[in-house]
Amino acid sequence: MTKLLKSLWARFLFQDRGILPTRKLLVIFLIFSIGLIVISNFSGLSWLWLFIVNGIILGMSLIDLSFSPKRKEITGQRQIPSEMEKGITYTAHMKLSNASAYAVNVRLIDGVPQSFQAPFPLKGNINRQESAILSYNIVAPVRGEYEVNKMYIRYQSVFGLWEKQMAIELENMVKVIPDLTETKQYLKHAQRFLLYEGAKIRKQRDRTGEFTQIRNYVVGDDPRKINWRQTAKLQTLMANEYEPEHGKYITILIDCGRMMGAELRNGNRLEKSLEAALTTATAALKNGDYVAVLAFSKQVNVFVPPAKGMNHLQKIVQAIYNVNVDTNESNYPAAFAYVQNVQKKRSLILLFSDVHTFLQEETILIQLKRLRQQHLFMIIAVADETLLTTSKQEPMQVQQAMLKSMAQQQIQTKKREKVKWERQGLLLVETTEEHLATTAVSRYIDIMNQGLL
Secondary structure (H helix, E strand, O other): OOHHHHHHHHHHOOOOOEEEEOHHHHHHHHHHHHHHHHHHHHHOOOHHHHHHHHHHHHHHHHHHHHHOOOHHHEEEEEEOOOEEEOOOEEEEEEEEEEOOOOOEEEEEEEOOOOOOEOOOOEEEEEOOOEEEEEEEEEEOOOOEEEEEEEEEEEEEOOOOOEEEEEEEEEEEEEEEEOOOHHHHHHHHOHHHHHHHHOOOOOOOOOOOOEEEEEEEOOOOOOHHHEOHHHHHHHOOOEEEEEEOOOOOEEEEEEEOOHHHHOEOOOOEHHHHHHHHHHHHHHHHHHOOOEEEEEEEOOOEEEEEEEEOOOHHHHHHHHHHOOOOOOOOOOOHHHHHHHHHHHOOOOEEEEEEOOHHHHHOOHHHHHHHHHHHHHOEEEEEEEOOHHHHHHHHOOOOOHHHHHHHHHHHHHHHHHHHHHHHHHOOOOEEEEEOHHHHHHHHHHHHHHHHHHOOO
């Protein structure tokens, strides 16, 4: 395709500058041409006369362009969120100003990335010497950093025969971060995140941890917690209340290797791991613990040093929002060696990864034993629901029976490997994608309650 044809084709695709006939003009011109052909058949007029008359009519229609605003008289502004959560609907506003003496009908397409979902083109009317705001809902299904530049506009002349097309340069940067819905739900209803395991957010069972308050004694409290001084003063049983010590170190490892790209019902393993990791980080920061985050694949891609306070959550989000699945296998020894070098204090290491891939790495068992001497290690992963479904299905054919047998064999092999690793003091947890964040937070709270750190 030549450069001229590409330019003409771009105009019809709502790109570049240009002048296009409207549907109204095409219909009028078609009816007029058919009428001239019918007349010529009865009057014997030549085809040359028909072409001349059509050319005159087409040329006269161009006069309509003089009753439309010039391109420099149409200006636009864009208001779009600079940060959006993946899969969440946001609203963007486009402000168009008409400085001419003519009212116009406009159609608009914003230059957002093709992966974004938005109902284009937008339609609206702008009176002369006035402005109008066109709004649309937008959804970003893919994380990352995007540049939104041009705004494409078409506006008709007064009689609606021709349409001018223009592009306005507007620079905006949009960051699409992971979905923080579960994180926000935890901040609102923390207890709900422990109901899946049947546990409760509870205080220490013994007199260890930090003293928080003196409250009325209730049935079921440890009698050793009774505060006899306050009991004598108030003439009613009062008990001391303790909670797990704050200021512990939590190190979250996020695997970005090839197997984390496996598709689930909603997104892939990496997407769910990011959401669960951010929810766990929120729970730890809210409890006053120090949180560090490391994302790795063949090498360490991102590391956020440990810090506490809810302000640290924003730093974590900005650091990991753009990590993607790598085509290489995960290098677990390199990640663990990096953790040992940068994290000198005892911490809870939570690894979000694929259990099957992790169990196949026999070479890292020795390194994990050394890591276990200083840190508490736990891996959390999304269970392979296809494998579980295949192992439970009723075989109706020989092929289905073979698939079920192979699935059951893989499950048994995984169970034996998990037992072997757990004997070394390494915790391995698998759960469904819907409960990944719930399980991670529940395990973290349970470890804190038991005072294992």
